Amino acid sequence: MSLARLIELTKTYVMGADVVVEALRGINLSVEEGQYLAIMGPSGSGKSTILNLMGCLDRPTSGRYILGGEDVSDLGDAALSEVRGRRIGFIFQSFNLIPQLTALDNIEVPLFYQGVHRRDRRRRSMELAERIGLGPRARHKPMELSGGEQQRVAIARALVNDPLIILADEPTGNLDSKTGKEILALFDDLSSRGRTLIIVTHDEAVGRRTHGIVRVADGNIVSHEKN
Amino acid sequence: MLSLKSTEILRLGVANLLVHPGRSVLTMLGILFGVCAVVATLAIVEGISLKMQEEVLKMGATNIIVAARKPAESQSASTGDQGHALAYGLTYDDAERIQSSIQGASVIVPARKIPVTARYLTRRNRVEVFGTVPWYTETYGIEVTQGRWLAPLDLKKMDNVTVLGSSLAVELFPHEEPLGKVIWLGENAYRVIGVLAPRGSGSAGAGGEDFDHVAYIPLTAASRRFGNVILDRSVGSHSFEMCELHEITVKLKSAEQVRPAARIITGLLEKFHDPKKKDWEVQVPLDRLDALERTKWLFVVLGVSIAAISLLVGGIGIMNIMLASVTERTREIGIRRALGAKRRDIVSQFLVETVVLSTLGGAIGVFVGVLMAWGIPWALARVAEILKVGGEAALSNLSRTVVTPGAVILALSASIFVGIASGVYPAYRAAQMDPIRALRHE
Ligand SMILES: Nc1ncnc2c1ncn2[C@@H]1O[C@H](COP(=O)(O)OP(=O)(O)O)[C@@H](O)[C@H]1O
Ligand SMILES: [Mg+2]
Numbered sequence: 001m002s003l004a005r006l007i008e009l010t011k012t013y014v015m016g017a018d019v020v021v022e023a024l025r026g027i028n029l030s031v032e033e034g035q036y037l038a039i040m041g042p043s044g045s046g047k048s049t050i051l052n053l054m055g056c057l058d059r060p061t062s063g064r065y066i067l068g069g070e071d072v073s074d075l076g077d078a079a080l081s082e083v084r085g086r087r088i089g090f091i092f093q094s095f096n097l098i099p100q101l102t103a104l105d106n107i108e109v110p111l112f113y114q115g116v117h118r119r120d121r122r123r124r125s126m127e128l129a130e131r132i133g134l135g136p137r138a139r140h141k142p143m144e145l146s147g148g149e150q151q152r153v154a155i156a157r158a159l160v161n162d163p164l165i166i167l168a169d170e171p172t173g174n175l176d177s178k179t180g181k182e183i184l185a186l187f188d189d190l191s192s193r194g195r196t197l198i199i200v201t202h203d204e205a206v207g208r209r210t211h212g213i214v215r216v217a218d219g220n221i222v223s224h225e226k227n
Numbered sequence: 228m229l230s231l232k233s234t235e236i237l238r239l240g241v242a243n244l245l246v247h248p249g250r251s252v253l254t255m256l257g258i259l260f261g262v263c264a265v266v267a268t269l270a271i272v273e274g275i276s277l278k279m280q281e282e283v284l285k286m287g288a289t290n291i292i293v294a295a296r297k298p299a300e301s302q303s304a305s306t307g308d309q310g311h312a313l314a315y316g317l318t319y320d321d322a323e324r325i326q327s328s329i330q331g332a333s334v335i336v337p338a339r340k341i342p343v344t345a346r347y348l349t350r351r352n353r354v355e356v357f358g359t360v361p362w363y364t365e366t367y368g369i370e371v372t373q374g375r376w377l378a379p380l381d382l383k384k385m386d387n388v389t390v391l392g393s394s395l396a397v398e399l400f401p402h403e404e405p406l407g408k409v410i411w412l413g414e415n416a417y418r419v420i421g422v423l424a425p426r427g428s429g430s431a432g433a434g435g436e437d438f439d440h441v442a443y444i445p446l447t448a449a450s451r452r453f454g455n456v457i458l459d460r461s462v463g464s465h466s467f468e469m470c471e472l473h474e475i476t477v478k479l480k481s482a483e484q485v486r487p488a489a490r491i492i493t494g495l496l497e498k499f500h501d502p503k504k505k506d507w508e509v510q511v512p513l514d515r516l517d518a519l520e521r522t523k524w525l526f527v528v529l530g531v532s533i534a535a536i537s538l539l540v541g542g543i544g545i546m547n548i549m550l551a552s553v554t555e556r557t558r559e560i561g562i563r564r565a566l567g568a569k570r571r572d573i574v575s576q577f578l579v580e581t582v583v584l585s586t587l588g589g590a591i592g593v594f595v596g597v598l599m600a601w602g603i604p605w606a607l608a609r610v611a612e613i614l615k616v617g618g619e620a621a622l623s624n625l626s627r628t629v630v631t632p633g634a635v636i637l638a639l640s641a642s643i644f645v646g647i648a649s650g651v652y653p654a655y656r657a658a659q660m661d662p663i664r665a666l667r668h669e
Binding site for chain 2: 092097112161
């Protein structure tokens with residue numbers, strides 16, 4: 001059984017009276033447990049839309065989305081929030097850390113909304129900060145961290161709730177190539193430990209490190225190559 | 228399923244407020260001033276009201292006071308027509324009729340007041356001689372500090388004995404012991420048998436009289452020595468007044484009996500006195516208490532309205548700043564939503580911030596208000612000292628302020644309410660944001 005299945009998924013944005021954007025036109029995709037997939041395609045082709053739907057940040061216009069055996073296509077807002085908090089790990093291009101919180105506090109945010117006790121949260125965030133090599137910088141605020149360090153914090157945050165799937169939308173887009181490589185090495189490491197990862201990227205070299213590349217154009221999957 | 232613990236939400240709210248401490252302090256100023264104003268105003272009103280209540284109670288809440296009044300038109304007639312004796316006021320017959328008509332009236336005290344000059348050696352003083360009976364003390368809380376009060380035997384023997392009011396005693400006997408001394412009241416000599424504790428000037432009493440500048444003598448002695456005619460030489464021109472009784476006090480067992488009894492007394496007096504020249508007056512201290520209560524509520528309503536306006540302004544201020552804060556933190560809201568925060572988590576996050584702000588502002592406001600309530604009488608006393616104004620009425624009314632638990636609870640619950648009311652809309656706006664759009668917000 002697939003970990004995540006997208007069946008004839010479409011997403012249409014109604015902009016005005018007769019302006020309609022068909023961002024996705026019928027996506028079919030299966031993601032197996034432990035798979036490391038790259039989604040590639042030109043800008044505006046619908047990559048982020050796919051990731052948002054897979055991350056339960058949005059609901060499809062039509063089609064089904066089965067995550068961990070559960071059909072989440074029609075869940076309400078509160079239930080979707082619950083799914084995001086428990087089963088999804090997000091990593092963004094622009095890091096998206098909360099500026100007034102320290103690195104450790106940022107890592108703990110998903111646990112906060114699950115009602116995990118402070119002491120347990122702190123233990124878990126320290127453990128992860130250690131693992132991603134943040135060391136003493138863990139008590140600093142995002143502003144005081146380098147881009148690479150910030151993205152490490154975001155990765156730790158994506159791992160903190162032990163998610164079914166980690167979704168990364170152009171995670172190296174804001175980093176210099178050396179730092180980008182370090183982050184990608186972290187992804188390789190996660191994959192080798194059995195994590196299920198989906199990464200949106202423009203970089204063919206990144207694509208070659210994964211188990212497969214899904215190519216998207218104009219709201220359709222045009223190919224699904226296995227490496 | 229699992230909702231956030233309130234302590235966690237509270238901690239988050241406080242942490243967020245501490246990100247901009249200056250802004251947070253400015254935001255709660257409106258609430259602070261509003262609450263401070265309401266606490267101080269209510270304390271002043273309560274203080275004045277208590278003071279006046281005490282004065283009314285000094286007259287006795289279960290008492291009815293029937294007072295003689297000089298009819299207005301005959302007063303002008305008498306000043307123009309010298310030597311014409313003016314007959315007016317209450318009579319012993321009135322007292323008797325009242326006593327026999329009202330059941331449960333425990334004491335009826337006839338009293339007479341005669342203005343005379345009091346003398347001791349070379350010291351002279353204009354005073355009022357108050358002819359009364361031993362049981363007068365049962366009606367009014369009178370305290371004897373030296374010697375004794377009038378006894379039934381004094382009345383029977385029509386003895387020339389007198390009990391002095393506190394200030395009169397001090398004026399006539401600044402250095403000596405008054406007890407046993409003989410003083411002159413008008414044409415007659417009286418032996419001082421007692422001195423009273425200060426009763427205070429009865430500004431709430433009949434005609435604002437001074438109870439301490441009085442010489443009390445047996446009623447029988449008063450009738451015999453002074454007759455029923457009073458010759459008053461104090462105004463330059465001579466005028467004669469004939470008045471049997473100046474005042475009758477009817478003491479009842481309970482407050483419920485007061486109003487029916489007052490109606491009976493009014494009926495009796497209307498029947499037996501000339502309706503064209505109303506020379507009597509029925510005073511019910513209990514009515515004054517009610518009037519006082521109404522006046523007090525008027526002030527309370529006024530104070531609370533002013534406070535409500537400043538709380539409203541404070542609330543709008545909080546709401547504006549919260550709306551700005553929600554816009555400023557759009558990205559943060561998106562992040563939190565993406566990481567599992569439900570709409571109601573976002574609502575409580577922002578609501579907690581406004582409630583913490585307004586409650587803290589309210590609490591500080593209560594504190595400052597209590598300090599003000601405590602400081603106002605002190606400051607006024609200092610000002611009075613510097614300006615050498617004695618304890619005049621206006622100032623003495625502010626000489627006490629009382630902070631009631633009710634006022635504090637009202638102020639605090641109002642500020643919590645303002646916090647919730649001003650936070651609901653910004654919190655709703657925050658919660659309704661689309662997570663994806665919020666995440667893209669720059
Ligand atoms: N909220 C939205 N409202 C309207 N159109 C949108 C919205 N989000 C995305 N789109 C449109 O959907 C298409 C796919 O966008 P996106 O998935 O962000 O592309 P990519 O990530 O591949 O660059 C684009 O044409 C974009 O303009
Ligand atoms: Mg994109």
